[in-house]
């Protein structure tokens with residue numbers, strides 16, 4: 001596609017809304033699929049919490065629908081619980097957070113924010129969405145095959161995952177799980193090739209790299225991470241698939257046996273899979289946080305009515321987080337019997353991530369400092385993002401120390417950490433992005449009052465759900481166990497009480513999302529019309545109509561400065577779109593802007 005080529009808009013509803021090559025439509029498709037899977041993953045989370053709060057109680061009504069073990073009198077069978085934790089995490093990570101942050105917001109925003117008419121490869125873009133559908137199908141199918149869906153955890157470690165009789169979920173459910181993940185991986189990979197090419201090749205005149213909004217920088221670095229790390233996971237998944245269907249033995253150890261599974265001929269290395277998995281999946285946790293950081297930066301600057309504090313340091317910090325992300329994967333494997341010298345190396349490299357992370361946190365605070373902060377719903381979520389990321393990041397550094405991790409590895413402390421960074425971090429950023437860009441995407445404003453209530457309740461219930469996980473985890477509460485009360489130290493009233501408290505909060509957390517969904521659909525139809533720039537922001541997407549026309553801009557915009565020129569001294573408006581030249585008396589700081 002040449003820089004300024006305009007195809008006629010599709011007239012046929014099939015090519016317009018379904019098999020569309022328009023990045024905006026594809027972004028919305030990713031958004032809706034992600035939200036539907038979020039509902040499924042959320043319901044699973046509530047079932048998990050039911051079990052952990054009241055493991056000895058029959059589940060009312062739902063039991064006879066969900067599992068076929070009448071002899072348990074409505075109590076959840078342990079293998080069903082294992083399926084729940086496996087599929088909850090798999091869905092939330094690979095089918096909700098990654099597709100929404102990169103697939104939905106990445107697709108929608110990148111061309112608009114850099115002033116392009118579409119992605120560089122629109123057909124590849126369409127492919128990146130539609131290849132998710134076989135993935136969805138494999139995932140749903142796996143619930144219905146003999147033995148049900150996978151039970152090997154979202155990490156799919158062998159030998160549990162490679163030995164067919166190791167658990168009911170290790171039958172065909174595991175193969176379908178592998179195929180679903182392969183589809184999601186191909187989708188991410190084709191998306192990332194598109195994002196990288198688009199950002200490098202299709203920026204509007206004057207849009208230098210160092211004038212791009214942080215959201216675009218974040219998505220660019222994320223795409224690089226995906227492009228370099230995903231092939232490694234893909235090979236791991238393929239090798240595991242071959243182990244299961246073609247009789248190879250990459251990962252099954254000599255004579256290994258699990259549960260009722262007969263010993264295998266073996267010769268493979270189970271640890272090899274852990275390496276291949278984490279070489280991708282540690283970078284993948286940054287895939288889930290970097291776009292969130294970009295979104296938070298843009299939202300915070302807009303609603304503080306101040307330039308982003310330290311734009312260039314922020315870009316460098318993000319690059320360093322991504323770069324370091326490739327040499328820390330061993331911190332997931334301290335218990336695997338690695339050489340202590342190697343463990344120390346992974347500890348040090350992991351702790352180094354604190355530095356760029358702290359730079360970012362201080363710069364967000366510096367951006368708000370002295371600003372005229374507008375507490376919009378988007379801003380509240382972005383501020384919550386910063387504070388929750390501080391907690392999640394700090395617990396991360398804590399776990400990075402090998403001696404500490406030996407104590408808390410595979411406990412609820414880890415589950416607390418991941419939910420602070422993934423719910424408090426990624427999910428709050430997804431909410432912030434939705435409240436912020438909804439007017440652009442759908443042309444109408446969301447209701448701020450419902451937004452505030454949704455935010456407040458989500459924040460309170462989130463804390464109630466996840467904070468005490470650190471406490472029970474420190475006490476030794478293992479993760480992925482269906483009934484903690486079989487252990488004496490986990491039957492103490494304090495632990496039982498905390499488990500029930502967390503469960504009640506989790507139900508609350510799930511239920512208040514009705515406010516978000518209600519607000520979303522109500523505003524879609526009845527929200528006040530937004531106009532092109534309701535937040536008075538500077539980046540290019542706000543210079544075109546809401547929703548933007550086919551091919552985004554009537555004429556390609558000319559860019560004069562970074563998008564953060566708010567409250568310039570001596571100017572009338574408190575914002576200056578990137579398409580308006582800087583006033584002659586203003587020069588930008590060479591290091592910070």
Ligand code: HEM
Nearest residue numbers: 285288289331332393396397399400405409410418421422
């Ligand atoms: C800021 C610095 C961070 C540090 C130092 C850090 C450190 C760690 C460490 C050492 C572990 C392994 C613990 C164990 O299994 O024993 C871990 C697990 C994990 N972290 Fe982080 N982390 C950080 C940020 C994040 C972020 C931003 C995310 C995601 C958005 C994240 C997601 C995860 C997940 C999902 C796991 C658990 C994986 C599993 O299921 O075993 N972390 N982290």
Ligand SMILES: [Cu+2]
Nearest residue numbers: 282329331332
């Ligand atoms: Cu990690």
